[in-house]
Amino acid sequence: MRPLLIAGNWKMHMLREEGQALVAGILAGAAQVPAERELLILPPFTLLVELGARVAGSRVDLGAQDLHWEESGAFTSGISGPMLRDAGCRYVLVGHSERREHFGDSGVVLWNKVRGALKAGLRPIYCLGENLDQREADRTADVLAAQFNEALPGLSREEMAQVTLAYEPVWAIGTGRTATPEIAQEAHRLLRRRLSEGFGEEVAARVRILYGGSVKSENAVGLLALPDIDGALVGGASLRVESFLGIATAGA
Ligand code: PEP
Numbered sequence: 102m103r104p105l106l107i108a109g110n111w112k113m114h115m116l117r118e119e120g121q122a123l124v125a126g127i128l129a130g131a132a133q134v135p136a137e138r139e140l141l142i143l144p145p146f147t148l149l150v151e152l153g154a155r156v157a158g159s160r161v162d163l164g165a166q167d168l169h170w171e172e173s174g175a176f177t178s179g180i181s182g183p184m185l186r187d188a189g190c191r192y193v194l195v196g197h198s199e200r201r202e203h204f205g206d207s208g209v210v211l212w213n214k215v216r217g218a219l220k221a222g223l224r225p226i227y228c229l230g231e232n233l234d235q236r237e238a239d240r241t242a243d244v245l246a247a248q249f250n251e252a253l254p255g256l257s258r259e260e261m262a263q264v265t266l267a268y269e270p271v272w273a274i275g276t277g278r279t280a281t282p283e284i285a286q287e288a289h290r291l292l293r294r295r296l297s298e299g300f301g302e303e304v305a306a307r308v309r310i311l312y313g314g315s316v317k318s319e320n321a322v323g324l325l326a327l328p329d330i331d332g333a334l335v336g337g338a339s340l341r342v343e344s345f346l347g348i349a350t351a352g353a
Contacts, residue, residue, distance in 0.1 A: 103309050105325060106265065106332035107134075107349040108141040108226065109339025110166065110194065110313075120148040124155050126342030131160055134349045139332075141192055142339070146180055153189025164192030164226070167200060170210075170217030182221025193218050195225045196252065198232075198271045211252040219260050226265045226311070226334070227252060230288075233272035242291055249295050261300045266292055266310045267334045273314025275336060282323045285312050289329035318347030325352055 115123065124142065131140060141162040144152055153163045165188075169179030185193055195214045200206040206214070211227075218225040229248035231241045245268075253261065268288045270280050280288070289310045297305035312324050313334030324330050338344040 102306065103331045105138045106141060106309055106311060107138060107345075108143060108164070108192070108267075108311065108332065108334050109345050110143045110197070110334055110336050111145060111339060112166070112199070112336060113145060114340055115144060115148060117148060117151065120144055120152055121155070123340070123342060124152055124161070127161060127345060128156070128159055130342060130346045133346060134160075135353045138349060138353070140349060143192070143194060149185070149188040149190060157189060162191050163189050164194065164223075165190050166194045166197065168193050168195075168214060168218055168221075168223070170213035172217075172221070182217050182223050185223060186221050191224060192226055192265070193223045194228060194267075196228045196248070198228065198230060198269060198274060202271075208251055215252045215256070215264070219256075219263060224263050224265060226267050228267040228269050228313070228334070229292075230269040230271055230274075230314070232270075236270065236272060241288065245288060245291055246295065249292065249299075254299060256300075258300050258304050261296070261304050262307050264308060266296075266308060267313050268292060268310060269313035269334060275315070277315050279315045279317075279320045279324075280312070282327055285324055286327045286329055289327070293329050316348055318344060318351050321348045321351035 141164055143164045143166050165185045169176050169181050172181050196211045215225050231244040235244045273280050292310050293305050296308055309331035311332040311334045312330050316333045316335050317338050
């Protein structure tokens with residue numbers, strides 16, 4: 102009922118030639134990936150237009166790593182939702198922990214970005230997750246609830262059904278430490294319950310919750326088999342064809 106989504110967050114990597122080569126490899130190997138799994142790449146802004154043209158009509162979807170919430174205007178350096186749609190994007194990340202930490206994204210900014218994305222017809226992937234201190238202080242459930250409440254309440258059920266969540270424990274991002282299947286499943290179960298309380302059973306059953314944090318093909322098998330894990334948001338391992346496709350085919 103919820104097809105797995107394997108999303109590659111390229112972060113601030115890849116010049117044009119490298120990006121073209123990576124996409125060529127993914128497109129060439131995509132047939133190995135079971136048909137019911139969906140593939141998504143999230144390149145930097147500079148590559149969106151040309152890679153959008155490259156993946157158009159293929160089974161690889163395109164998304165961006167951030168957006169400005171306004172449609173247009175005097176916001177030097179901003180990239181709006183309609184611009185991302187124009188470049189061929191269907192998805193956009195909102196609230197990645199690196200945006201929260203290095204760019205101060207929180208509160209009203211995230212609230213507006215989710216709405217700006219939806220207004221432009223994009224599907225936001227809303228990221229949330231606790232840091233190590235919060236986990237060690239046994240505050241994970243409270244942190245997830247607070248981050249959920251920062252941006253999602255007030256959406257209609259139809260709007261929420263367009264959103265994907267990504268549980269990304271900060272201590273697992275880029276560190277080589279992955280959440281155990283038990284830790285990940287527990288966090289995803291909490292998020293699913295929150296969806297159900299806020300938006301009803303039907304929406305909770307439809308919304309995908311991705312896991313992110315040092316996903317590799319070896320640990321993806323156990324994670325993707327869990328009932329509340331509906332895919333992976335992959336950073337480092339999405340920068341090489343073999344490791345990205347290894348995750349996309351894991352356990353199939
Ligand atoms: C990420 O940045 O979303 C991420 C999960 O990175 P990594 O896979 O490198 O931990």
